[in-house]
Amino acid sequence: MGACGGCGSKCGKQRGVIRLGVDASRLDYLVALAGNPNTGKSTIFNALTGLKQHTGNWPGKTVTRAEGMFEHQRKRFKLIDLPGTYSLLSTTVDEEIARDFLLFGQPDVTIVVLDATCLERNLNLALQVVEITDRVVVCLNLMDEAQRKGICINDRRLSVDLGVPVVPCAARHKVGLDELVRTTHEIASGALTAHPRHVAANHGTMEAVDELVPMIQSMMPGMPSVRWVAMRLLEGDKRIRQALQTGELLQLAAALASRKVQQPQTLAQAKLVPA
Amino acid sequence: MNTDVIDPGHLAGRDTESCLTKADALRDQLGSSLHDNLVAALYEEAAAIAEHATTQHGLRWSGFDQKIDRIVTSRWLGFPIMLALLTFVFWLTIKGANYPSAMIGDALFWLHDRLEAGMKAVGAPWWLTGFLVHGVYRGLAWVVAVMLPPMLIFFPIFTILEDLGYLPRVAFNLDRLFKSVGAHGKQSLTMAMGFGCNAAGVIACRVIDSPRERLIAIITNNFAPCNGRWPTLIMLASLFVAAALPPAYSALAAAGSVVGVTLFGALVMFAVSWGLSRTALKGEASTFTLELPPYRKPQILKTLYTSIIDRTLLVLWRAVVMAAPAGGLCWLLANLTFEGRSLMEIFSGWLNPFGHALGLDGVILLAYIVAIPANEIVVPTILMAYMSKGMMVELDSMAELKQVFVTHGWTPMTAVCLMLFSLLHNPCSTTIMTIFKETRSAKWTIVASLLPLIIAVIVCFAVASLWRMAAGH
Amino acid sequence: MDTLDDTERTLASLTPGEQGVVQGLSCEGLTRRRFLDLGLVPGTLVEVALRSPLGDPTAYLIRGSTIALRKDEANKISIRKAV
Structure with missing residues (x-):
């Protein structure tokens, strides 16, 4: 994806991530995976945990809350795949599950997965998530698809505007996941702090x-x-x-x-x- | 910051109340537009950030996607394409499954003879050989030979269609029909999941927000034939429909009859949805919004891997685990005698008149009772029951398989009635448990279990009676 | 999009290829919240993308994604047509 300056050299195959499946014997950090429907959350979940949550190209196929484990630099992370929602405001069952977990589940980090081909709609959710928690990493997924459709996104600009780290990814090809895990770890440990931008209403x-x-x-x-x-x-x-x-x-x-x-x-x- | 001093119980009193009173007062001032304003502000901000970050604008619904969408949802081609795809999937499955089926059958029955000889050589008593080899092993061998090849072809193709993004287009095309029976358009997505497994289909009904429409989708999911029933349908179609036609058309005709049965299932699903939404589950249609995602190139190799490892082997393993005890049970039923008649004969004799009225026989009904835990083993159980009556058949080809059925009095009518019964009868025990978990209601679980069974009995009785009348019996 | 038609009409009145700008929503409760979540706030540009073979529902391009709405729902969204 050189043309976009999106990931370029940053992307590599996954290194240093040990997939642990459902082995939750010890736990250091709790990570929630939030995002719009059909943005590839399940693909990221599977790639990191080595589990095989059903993926398919239709919105809403993840209906149960999946949990899995992975290890990075001797720390063990529990990953929760939340149901995909457009928003956290309309109090449907899915949205309530996602919202309650983000608030009361006290995740150490929340990864918000954004569809790079549909940024505006996806940012609407990201802006709602950063109101609830400031420990957020944005995963700008489907960069490969965006590139194919002639869409280019400057992830650094996005990161500055949102006030949280943004990691470009193409999860289906395991591109960018290394960086995603590293950034997640940094937010979890406090090595990196995000200062999210809050929306002003009228x-x-x-x-x-x-x-x-x-x-x-x-x-x-x-x-x-x-x-x-x-x-x-x-x-x-x-x-x-x-x-x-x-x-x-x-x-x-x-x-x-x-x-x-x-x-x-x-x-x-x-x-x-x-x- | 010292947080230990916070005592929720102490603080929750006065401060909380004054805060809530203040919030209520402010809300009254702000009026009802607060929520609208908040969402508008969020989208305004999101649009500004997106605009600033996007250095090159493209089209998400690009030229290629647009062209495909205009074709697959067009007025003239939308429905024919759905039907053609469905027929193609079944045709490929039936055509492709023939060869490996025969080979696997050969291999497993070669092993069967060796096992039999081995048991003889070590001097095992006849009942042990009978129970283990003729009962348990033969049951397992049948499940593997009959079910494995179609699954190896059907699951990957279906998964590829799902990965492509075609399913939401099907829901888009069919929504009008669902709306006219008072159901939710996403019910077609849950039905599609049901094609894989009804328990998964029932869980998938959570995508439907309205409780009324969700309940309709849960109760009618059973009319989407699942993993456990496809092999039965495909095998019967191959044996009794395809064989009646010249070889050139046989696979297509078999595929056509599976499509026909599937469409009939859809018809019953619409009828039952209509009935429910006009009686016990009356109510308004809820908001329907369905996103049509961009098409994605399926990952063929990964799909092959996951559908073989995760789905096929899982389903096969479930079938094997269920078939082994069922095989043993069948052998026992066939060989334990009471007053000179085997238990199998006695039980199936009791069920025979009822079975006959439905165009089936006592053994088939007995097999359905044995197979309540898993639909996968209905046909193997029938076979074991037939073959354990002392008659040895070298089962290594489809023609000989058919011969077993024909000698037990099967006609095309039996095949058709069995296909209909298999399509419509009660869900398996796993699905019933899932329905209870999802609805938390014993009443609706009973409805979802018994309604299909009653419909199956009525439809089979009607078909058998009409068939016999037409044939002049 | 250059200018807007003067008369307010509903989204359901547009045919594939036509565009309109959202003026308001004539519904309350969950349906209203659903629409807002999809980004159907006043000022949003919507284009009609596809009509289902049976004439209903219709798919609309809303803020980058293609979303199908039934006619009854599209009737609750008032727009001004882009000409």
């Missing part, structure tokens, strides 16, 4: 959000998704309301805040220029 809405945020923040210091919680409360989201009333959210905030973060060791590698 003026009135943002004023209301700004009024609520300090109240929520004082209740749950260290919570990464205060803005998101505020928006859900403004929308009257029953699940989030309930989670606040039962104390579930407060416990979650405490757990997230106390999460161990290693001292950054390889900050030099950080290719991010957060805005």
Whole structure:
């Protein structure tokens, strides 16, 4: 994919990834795989874990939540393949499963898989995910297909605009997965921190959000998704309301805040220029 | 940051309430357009980021995809192409499976004779040889010889069509029909999954959001013949339909009759969906949105590997595990006697009048009862039952296989009725359990299990009666 | 796309090859949320791509992907035709 300057020399065959299938005997990091339907999440899942989750070219074929393991640099990762959704806002069953896992499952990293041939639609989901968690790696998948269709994407620009690392991939040909795993590991260990961009809604809405945020923040210091919680409360989201009333959210905030973060060791590698 | 001091129970009180009250007050001020504004803002931002990052614009629905889509969804060619593809898949399966079937049969029955001789040489008692070799081994050999070759051809082709992205186009073409019976268009995707395995098809019904339409899809998934039933359908079509015609047309005719049975299954599925959506599952149509993904070049080698290793061997293994005990059971039934008659004769004798009314016989019904755990072993069980009655047949070709059936009184009518029964009868126990897991309702599980059986009985009875009337018996 | 037709009509009134710009949605609840999630917010350009052999549903190009909607649904989306 030289012409695009997309992956070029960065792409190599997978090295240093040991596929462990379902062997979950020891676990260092929990990784969620989110994305629109039919973006190749299952292909990435299979390539990393060595499992054989059914793949097929139609949206919605992954209906059960698949789990698998892989190892990278002596750390063991559990990978959860979430159902593909266009959004996390309309509270269908799939979306609720994905959203609840991203929030309450406390993944150490969330990989958002984007279809490079349909960036705009896929970014809509990515922007929603980074509201919930800042530990995000974007996997810009189907780069080969995009190239074939004459679409070129500057992944560095995308990374700067989103404020999270972006790794171009062609998962079907196992291209870019090495880099994806390395970046995921760096985010998990804290060697790399993302500073996601948050979307501003219209003026009135943002004023209301700004009024609520300090109240929520004082209740749950260290919570990464205060803005998101505020928006859900403004929308009257029953699940989030309930989670606040039962104390579930407060416990979650405490757990997230106390999460161990290693001292950054390889900050030099950080290719991010957060805005 | 010291987080140990946070005590959720303590804090959850006053702060929470004031926060929620504030949120409610703000929501009233903002009005109902809040959600619209949020989504609009997200898309505006997404569009801006995408525009900034895209250095060269292309067309996702490119010229090639457009051309293919215009053909496969065209008014005149859309349906003929679907039918032609279906026929082609079955034709290739039937034509291609003949040769390896005969070879595998030869090999396995060569081993059968050696085993028999071996047992004799070590002086094993007749009942042990009978149980192990004539019962268990022969059951296994039949399952492998009859099922393996068609699966090796059918699964990869089907997987390639799935990888290409053709299935959503089928759903697009057929949605109007599903809508007219009050079902969801994605039901055709779940039916397509059912062609592989009904349990998987039932799970796939989760792609349908509306509970009413999802339940219709779950209950009717059984009318998509699965892995376990294709070999039965294909074998019967090859033996009784193809053999009646000159060789030049035989494979095509057999393929045509499998397509015919599949279409009949679809017809019953539509009829039952219609009936359900007008009675017990009445309701409005839910929102239907279906994405037509870009076509993708299938990975042929990978497809071959995964469909052989994952699907074929898995299905075969399940069949083998189920067939071995069933083979033993058949041998026991055939050789344990009560007042001079074997248990097999007694049981099948009881079932015979009922079987006869359906155009079948007692042994076939007995085989269906034995095969409730797995549809795969119906035909092997029938064969074992027939052959264990003391008659030895050297089974190494399709013609001799047919001879076994014909000597037991099978006619083309038996074959047709058996194909229909196989298509329509109750789901296997795995699927029934899956239905219960998915619906969490004993009532709907019972409906989904018994409704197909009742339909199968009615249809077979009607066909057999009409056939006999037409034949003048 | 150069200019927009003056009259508001529904998406279902367009034929394959025609384009329109979303003005609003006349539905509430889950259906509305579904449409919004697909990117059918005001100002979005939509092109009619394919019609099913039986005349319904119709596939539309919406923000880069091809999405099929039934006629009843397309009738809830008001647009102005691009001329």
